[in-house]
Amino acid sequence: MMDKKSLRRADLITAVILMIFGLSMLIETLKMPMKDTFGGVTNVWYVSPALFPLFITAIITLLGFVLLLRALKDGGGKFLLERIKTPARESGEKMLRFLAILIALITFIYLYIPRVDFFLSILIFLGFFMSVFTFDEPSLFKRLTVLYTLISVFFFLLFLSGLGGLLIKAFTYGTDVLVLIAFIGMMLFIRKSIRSFPDGKRNYRNILILSIVTPLVLCPLFKYGLRVPLPKEGGIIGLMNLIWYRIF
Amino acid sequence: MFILERIWAFFVEVGILVSVPRNVIVLFFAVVLGIVFGAMPGLTATLGVALLTTLTYGMNTSTAMIALLAVYVGGVYGGSYSSILINIPGTAAAAATALDGYPLACQGKAGKALGLTTTSSAIGTFIGMLFVVTLSPVISSLALQFTSFEFFLLAFFGILISGTLTSPDLVYKGWIAGFIGLWMSTIGRDGLQFYPRFTFGVANLEGGLDIIPVLIGAFGIPQIIQVLKDKFRMVEAKKFERVLPEFRDIARNIPHIIRSALIGVGIGAVPGIGEDIAGWVSYGAAKNSSKHPETYGKGEIAAVISSETANNACIGGAMIPLLSLGVPGSPPAAMLLGALLLHGVQPGPMLTFDKPNFIMEITAILFLSSIAMWIAGMVLTKQVVKILRIPPPMFMPIIAVLCVIGSYSLGLRIFNLWLMLPVGIIAYFLTEMEYPIAPLVIGVILGPMADQNLRRALMVSQGSFAPIFTRPVALILFLVILLTIFSQTKPYKRVLKYLGGKLSSRRRR
Numbered sequence: 001m002m003d004k005k006s007l008r009r010a011d012l013i014t015a016v017i018l019m020i021f022g023l024s025m026l027i028e029t030l031k032m033p034m035k036d037t038f039g040g041v042t043n044v045w046y047v048s049p050a051l052f053p054l055f056i057t058a059i060i061t062l063l064g065f066v067l068l069l070r071a072l073k074d075g076g077g078k079f080l081l082e083r084i085k086t087p088a089r090e091s092g093e094k095m096l097r098f099l100a101i102l103i104a105l106i107t108f109i110y111l112y113i114p115r116v117d118f119f120l121s122i123l124i125f126l127g128f129f130m131s132v133f134t135f136d137e138p139s140l141f142k143r144l145t146v147l148y149t150l151i152s153v154f155f156f157l158l159f160l161s162g163l164g165g166l167l168i169k170a171f172t173y174g175t176d177v178l179v180l181i182a183f184i185g186m187m188l189f190i191r192k193s194i195r196s197f198p199d200g201k202r203n204y205r206n207i208l209i210l211s212i213v214t215p216l217v218l219c220p221l222f223k224y225g226l227r228v229p230l231p232k233e234g235g236i237i238g239l240m241n242l243i244w245y246r247i248f
Numbered sequence: 249m250f251i252l253e254r255i256w257a258f259f260v261e262v263g264i265l266v267s268v269p270r271n272v273i274v275l276f277f278a279v280v281l282g283i284v285f286g287a288m289p290g291l292t293a294t295l296g297v298a299l300l301t302t303l304t305y306g307m308n309t310s311t312a313m314i315a316l317l318a319v320y321v322g323g324v325y326g327g328s329y330s331s332i333l334i335n336i337p338g339t340a341a342a343a344a345t346a347l348d349g350y351p352l353a354c355q356g357k358a359g360k361a362l363g364l365t366t367t368s369s370a371i372g373t374f375i376g377m378l379f380v381v382t383l384s385p386v387i388s389s390l391a392l393q394f395t396s397f398e399f400f401l402l403a404f405f406g407i408l409i410s411g412t413l414t415s416p417d418l419v420y421k422g423w424i425a426g427f428i429g430l431w432m433s434t435i436g437r438d439g440l441q442f443y444p445r446f447t448f449g450v451a452n453l454e455g456g457l458d459i460i461p462v463l464i465g466a467f468g469i470p471q472i473i474q475v476l477k478d479k480f481r482m483v484e485a486k487k488f489e490r491v492l493p494e495f496r497d498i499a500r501n502i503p504h505i506i507r508s509a510l511i512g513v514g515i516g517a518v519p520g521i522g523e524d525i526a527g528w529v530s531y532g533a534a535k536n537s538s539k540h541p542e543t544y545g546k547g548e549i550a551a552v553i554s555s556e557t558a559n560n561a562c563i564g565g566a567m568i569p570l571l572s573l574g575v576p577g578s579p580p581a582a583m584l585l586g587a588l589l590l591h592g593v594q595p596g597p598m599l600t601f602d603k604p605n606f607i608m609e610i611t612a613i614l615f616l617s618s619i620a621m622w623i624a625g626m627v628l629t630k631q632v633v634k635i636l637r638i639p640p641p642m643f644m645p646i647i648a649v650l651c652v653i654g655s656y657s658l659g660l661r662i663f664n665l666w667l668m669l670p671v672g673i674i675a676y677f678l679t680e681m682e683y684p685i686a687p688l689v690i691g692v693i694l695g696p697m698a699d700q701n702l703r704r705a706l707m708v709s710q711g712s713f714a715p716i717f718t719r720p721v722a723l724i725l726f727l728v729i730l731l732t733i734f735s736q737t738k739p740y741k742r743v744l745k746y747l748g749g750k751l752s753s754r755r756r757r
Contacts, residue, residue, distance in 0.1 A: 002680060007417065010681045018424065025431065025446065032443060046706035049443040052699040053434045056427055063424045070418060097477045102673075104645075105469070109652065109665045126645050133476050133641030206642065214646055218653060226306050228657040231665075 005079045012076035015068035022061030029053040093138070100145045104129045107152040112179070115159055117234025120179045122215035124151075127183055130207045131190050135200070140193050147189060151182045173235035220244070254608075258381065261605070261612040271314050274307075278318035279620040283632055285319065286326020287338045289640070291647065293323025293523075295471065297583040298464045299647075301590065302654040309591045314613050316587050317563075320580050321617040324523050324559050325369040325625065330636060332361050332552070341523030341562075344531040344555035351547035363493035364549060365556040366625030368505055372557035373618035375509035376516065376564020380571070381611040387572035388607075391597035396705035397715050401725035403698035406519035406575045408732050410687045413521050417682035419736050425683045429691020430698065432457055439700055452663040459586045461655035461664040462671050462692050467579070468651040469672020470679050475640050491629050501553045504534055512558035516565020522578040522686065523559035530558030564614060571595050571607055575694065579686045582693055590658065 002010060032050035033043050045051065071077070104125060112121035128148040132141055158164045158175070167174035187208065194200035219237060222228040224244055230237055265271050278300065285296035296319045304312035327342030332349035345365065352361040394402070407430065411422025435446045436456025447453040498505075508530040515526040534554035535544045544551050566577030567584075574596035576582035588595055599606055624632075655668040675685050709715050716722045734740045 002682070007682060011418075014681060028446060032445065033441075043441075044711065046711040047440060047703050049438040049441050049445055051706075052702055053431070053445055055702075056430050056434065060424070060427050060431060063420055063427065067418070067420050067424065070420070094477060097479075098473065101473050101476055105472075105648065105669055108648075109669050113652070113656075113665060114662050122649055126649065129645035129648065130642055133644075134639065136479070136641070210642060210646065214649060218649065222653060222657055226303065226657065229660065231656060231662055 005075075008071050008074045008076035009079040009083060011067055011071035011074075012080055015064050015071055018064030018067065019061055022057050022064050026054070026057040026061060029057055096141065096145070097133075100132055100141070103145065103149055103152070104132075107148075111152055111156055111159075113231050115164070115175065116155075116179050116232060117173075117176045117236050117238075118230040118232055119215040119219050119236035119240075120176055120183070120234065121232070122218070123211055124179055124183045124186070126211040126214055127187055127190075127207065130210060131187075131204075134203050134207060135190075135194055135197060137197065140190075143193070144186075144190065147186060151186065155179070155182075173238075176235040224248075254381070257608055258612060258615075261608050262615060265310065265314065265609070265612055265616060268311075271311055274311055274315050275318050275616055275620050276624065278315040279322040279617060279624050280628060280632070282319035282322020282324075283326035283329070283621070283624060283628075284635055286323040286342070287329035287632060287635060288638075288643065289330050289334075289336045289338050289475070291471065291643075292339050292467065292580075293320055293327075293341070294467045294580045294583055295464075295647070296320070296323045297580045297587070298460070298467060299650050299654050301460060301583065301587040302657050304587065305590065305658065309593060310609060312587065312591055313610060314616070316584055317610070317613045318617045318620060320584065321373055321560065321563060321614070321621050322624070323580070324563060325366070325556070325621055326632075327559075328365040328369070328552075328556055329362070329629075329633060332358055332365070333633060334636060339523070341527050341559040342555070343524060344527040345552055347531070347545050348548045348551035351545070352549070352552065355547050357547070358487070359490045360493065360497075361549070361552055362625070362629055363491040364497060364501075364553055366491070366622055366629075367493050367498055368501070368508075368553040368557040369560040369625075370618045370622040371505055372509050372512055372560035373563055373614060373621065375506075375557075376513050376561040376567075377611050377614040377618070378564070379513045380564045380567045380614065381607065383568050384572045384607045385600060387568060388597045388600045391573055394597065394721065395715070395719065396701040396708065397719060397722045398725060400698050400701040400705055401716070401722055401729065402573060402575060403694040403701070405725055405729050405732070406569075406694055407687055407691050407698075408729060410519050410521065410690050411684065412732055412736075413518065413525065414684035414686050415682070416684065421681075421683045422687050425678060425685065426687035426691045429688040429693075430695045431691075432462065432688075433692050433695020434699065439696065440703060452661070457667060457692070458659045458661070458664055459589070459692060460658045461668040463583055463586055463689055464651050464655050465668035465671035466675040466685050466689055467583075468647065469669065470676040470685070472644050472648050472651075473672075473676045474679070475644050491626055497549065501550055504550045504554050505557050507533060507537075508554040508557035509561040512561025513565035513568075515558070516562035516577050517568045519569055519575045519577060519690065522566075522580070523562040526558040526562040526565075527555040530554045560618075567610060567614070571599060571610065572597065574697065576690060579689060582686070582689050585693055 029050050032048065032053070034045055034048045034050055035043050108121060108125040112124065128144065132144050155178070164175050171177070191204055194204055219230060220240060223230055223237070223240070281300070282293065282296050285291045286293055297316055300315055300319050304315050307315065323339065324341050327337055327339035328345045328349065330336050330338035331342040331346035332353050335346055335350035337343040337346050349361050349365070352358065407426035408423060411426040412419050415422030435453055437444050437454055444454055511530045511533060512526040515521050515529060516523070531551055531554055534550050535541050538544065538550065562578065566581040569575045569577045570581045570585055574585070574594070576585045585595060593599070593603065593606065651668065652665055655664045656662065658664070675688070678688070679685060705715070716726050
């Protein structure tokens with residue numbers, strides 16, 4: 001949570017954002033049919049699809065304005081000017097931790113899940129996410145975050161350039177194999193880096209087990225138990241299918 | 249005679265539910281899962297209900313409700329474990345419990361405190377259940393008199409009151425969160441004319457935002473970020489021996505239990521207000537009524553009993569508006585509403601006609617959940633406490649995976665994941681700036697109800713707002729809304745201050 005000064009400063013900025021957002025949505029609402037004909041239906045104002053959004057966006061704008069007045073009254077403007085004149089250094093460590101969380105979640109959701117076998121997506125995500133926060137040593141934290149980011153950038157460029165598609169054409173599970181290699185490489189790097197850590201070996205073993213067991217439990221549970229087709233079924237899920245349908 | 253018939257029907261329902269072995273297994277599994285979720289700092293009952301909703305998709309409605317209500321009951325109770333043993337509330341609902349629970353543990357009475365909280369939580373859930381079975385049908389039959397104007401005003405009131413009471417900073421922030429939620433609910437093609445609103449040409453937005461990813465994002469992602477960013481560390485849990493409480497301890501605290509249960513039910517019935525507020529209010533009431541308020545905060549048994557009874561009784565309270573009006577009484581109840589809709593159950597006044605047995609079934613499930621919770625609490629306490637040793641960096645990433653798969657599997661759309669993350673990040677920043685998240689979620693849920701009923705009401709009245717002033721319930725709701733808004737203005741506060749001054753000077757004379 002923020003202290004009062006930071007809170008009022010944030011309120012001031014939020015109020016401006018809210019007013020801009022409210023007004024732009026209000027303008028968007030005004031483009032909706034109010035009394036015109038849409039889809040063969042002649043509108044009257046009270047059945048217009050714009051009626052409720054008009055009410056909501058107007059109130060959001062108004063509340064943004066009220067918040068702005070309150071923030072100004074409580075010294076938000078003064079605190080903001082102070083901050084602009086003497087920019088305070090945010091806790092670098094907290095910012096780095098926040099960035100690491102965002103990188104892990106964004107790459108997992110936007111990069112790996114839509115393109116890589118779901119089992120492997122979870123594997124690489126958990127391998128990084130658990131390790132970086134479990135060992136929690138500043139130097140390793142930075143190195144591991146950079147390594148994972150570089151791996152993710154590599155895959156991003158691979159898919160963006162179309163090389164990923166070519167690779168899949170040449171070998172159906174090509175990208176899956178690359179992700180698996182990246183995961184093994186990352187885990188070997190972690191293993192090498194944590195040799196001197198107290199409890200390092202035990203934690204490493206736990207992370208490795210959990211990274212493998214979690215998708216090993218979740219994927220069959222959802223795929224065969226709940227009959228949910230997984231977002232991307234590649235090499236590992238294919239192998240699971242082979243085993244499952246052979247047995248059952 | 250009618251009461252006897254109802255009691256008979258209740259026990260028949262209980263018998264039907266427990267006659268299916270699968271239900272019993274699900275009941276105990278979900279209760280233990282709820283306790284684990286409640287006990288782990290950073291995980292909440294709401295998140296437990298949210299994540300379990302996905303797994304109930306393939307179940308029949310009865311079994312699904314058993315799973316969800318049991319995880320809700322277990323989750324609210326489970327928070328007391330970490331409050332008492334490590335002085336870190338597992339959930340916000342158990343924050344008041346930590347004040348006296350941890351000092352009790354330091355005095356070597358952790359087992360006694362846990363036994364008493366387990367029993368009082370079970371009694372609290374049971375009393376809440378009694379109110380569900382008695383009040384829900386009454387409110388439902390009253391709500392049958394409601395027209396679209398009343399429903400629009402009710403939805404609006406729900407968002408406003410939830411924003412007012414849950415905001416940790418300025419009240420406007422709660423309202424802003426609520427209205428952002430309402431705006432989010434308008435995204436997609438509107439229900440009456442099929443006109444695309446705020447879709448900006450994105451085909452995936454045409455069907456509107458799926459509720460579950462929004463809820464999981466809003467409640468799950470901020471928790472993950474907060475716990476991992478703030479370097480949350482577990483401490484060694486206090487040791488304890490016997491958990492089973494002595495009857496005389498319970499008997500001595502019956503007045504506290506009854507008062508706290510009533511507070512819990514009352515607070516739970518107010519839309520959007522959760523178990524945390526019930527726990528605090530009950531704690532305050534117990535302290536104010538005590539002959540020795542100085543013992544509070546130093547290991548007072550009555551304090552622990554009061555907060556734990558209230559937060560569990562709140563579950564029953566939260567179910568009353570949910571079942572009878574379709575308005576969730578607390579954040580986990582908001583999740584339950586999403587789950588009910590998923591299973592084709594439309595809560596509200598028509599529920600008693602569509603599914604005449606449903607309220608009784610929910611009551612029976614609450615009863616069974618409180619029993620299962622008590623048994624699990626007595627038998628498994630020592631085992632459950634072991635999970636407090638798992639470091640958050642190990643379990644939070646797994647929760648993130650569960651959030652992802654939970655958001656995806658209900659609609660089978662990757663777009664839901666792309667939606668969940670931004671919603672979660674925005675919710676995180678809003679939480680940091682002390683905006684409550686419950687009104688936002690309630691706004692998303694009640695938005696369609698407010699929108700459709702406003703337009704329907706105006707269609708019937710040919711664009712006239714006069715029915716608001718001619719219909720008594722609508723007028724009362726309208727006046728309460730106005731009062732809620734004006735209570736935050738300066739003139740109102742000045743009048744209140746003036747009246748207060750007059751009153752005190754008259755007393756002095």
